[in-house]
Amino acid sequence: MIKCYLDFEKPIGELELKIEELRHLSDGKDLNISGEIKKLEKKARELRTTIFSKLTPWQKTLLARHPDRPYTLDYINILAEDFIELHGDRKFSDDRAIVGGIGTIKNNPVVIIGHQKGRGTKERIRRNFGQPHSEGFRKARRLMELAEKFRRPVITFIDTPGAYPGIGAEERGQAEAIASNLMTMSKLKVPIISVVIGEGGSGGALALSVSDSLCMLEHSIYSVISPEGCAAILWKKNGDLKHEDFARAADALKLTAQDLMAYKVIDDIIPEPPGGAHRDVKQTAGNILAKILESLEELKTKPAEELVEDRYKRLKKIGSFLKER
């Protein structure tokens, strides 16, 4: 059941409400009404397809943050029924903005790690809106090293506004924690497969996504800075920024899956059902599964040394936009 409609989803929402009302009226007995319902349903499907085929980067940003959008644990619960969550960084605490553990995905034993946002006010706060502290990144690193020891591929789900900007995070070395993850991931001797499922927010997203296969859901985003942050730096009108400023910034940043695919920064785009991932979590999870299995198949026979060497080569290619003056 969809609880929240974004502005551009409202025409769809209104239509769905009408269908709901008609259903309530008819109990399926009145043939005239059920014909009408069928017509409206077709219209709703078409509307979803048209609206979602031409979303702007800013609309995609809002969609990537949609309160009904599936989060990491939603996918884990579908993809790995035997998942056992593991906690803590062994140094300071357990950061609930990142979850991780072990399980099997279609007979493949793997380690799964991802950013975790919360649903509902209480849970949102408990998950710190998906913004990890240093200990979250260190927990992730610990689990990656566990994966390496037991030769298990690592699957990561990316969905964070960014690393948390706070006093404690700085005191406990947010920068060092992220940097160490980047280094560890670059030479981890097992396959790493990353999927951006919502917001890929800057360094906090990157700290879980140095990988052999990096894919994005169709309506997810990945950016060096949020459109709001970018707009504030570029066009600060005494803090009086509007949606159109954020939209301009989102355009300029080239943060959509389609942009990143064109730049060859990611390997593939995973399709979402018409109307977005939140319309059909199972179907979205199925699409993610297909991609994970494909990547696993490709990577699991590669010798560790070759894997690490290829990962380095992949990274080195990004940012080839250089010329000699």
Added chain:
Amino acid sequence: MAWFKQRNALTTERKIKIPEGLWVKCNNCKEIIYKKELDKNLKICPKCNYHFRISAKERLKLLVDDGSFIEMDPGLSSDDPLNFRDKISYTERLEANRKKSSLTEAAIYGEATIAGHPVVLVIMDFSFMGGSMGSVVGEKVVRAAERALETGRPLIIAASSGGARMQEGIFSLMQMARVSAAIARLKDSGPLYISVLSDPTFGGVTASFAMLGDIILAEPKSLIGFAGPRVIEQTIKQQLPGDFQRAEFLLEHGFIDRIVDRKELKKTIAKIIELLT
């Protein structure tokens, strides 16, 4: 990440009332200092030991043996992959920064000797777009690390940066991963890597190569962190303690090895190289 612009505006405001040229006001103790005296003192305030920001060229002069530096790949430049435009286009902004700074990018790299020790050296310059890291800075760090690995020379990187270069979008973010991967290859059996942090070092630079040194040194009172102090203040809605994100704060929390005065920097680096290699 790119909080440095606001901060820059702050410093310019503070400087407004000082007559151009002869005198400068210390950012820390607010003392008016004769500029020539400051220059002679390696831009360290003679009253309070505050270390003023210095250019890559000035840092080069105080760090390496006279005439020993051979710059590598000075012509690397960005071709504006995003076609980014704010008030002016990114290409125009780069050109303006090149004119203003007589640098081609926010970092230079090459080979030099430090008290006779051959090294590979990267020096960042905050005056070029806030020392921000885009593809070119990333590429220079990668090439420097690879050069160090090839030659066995110690790698020295003097960082000073506001973080990632927003105008290069995802490409600037990915530089964090690239440089960290290049540094990772030095870790197991490669040469020594000394990271030198100066005021300010933030964002994607701190959260990549700057925090990955075998040895990490910092200049006194330098602001060093991940998130900029403004962003943190806006997030937590309270004022930050005075020493927050200073080099002394990082030392206290265990994230750097030593705080070293600018005057002692060359000697200290040479000594560390002697003791470890």
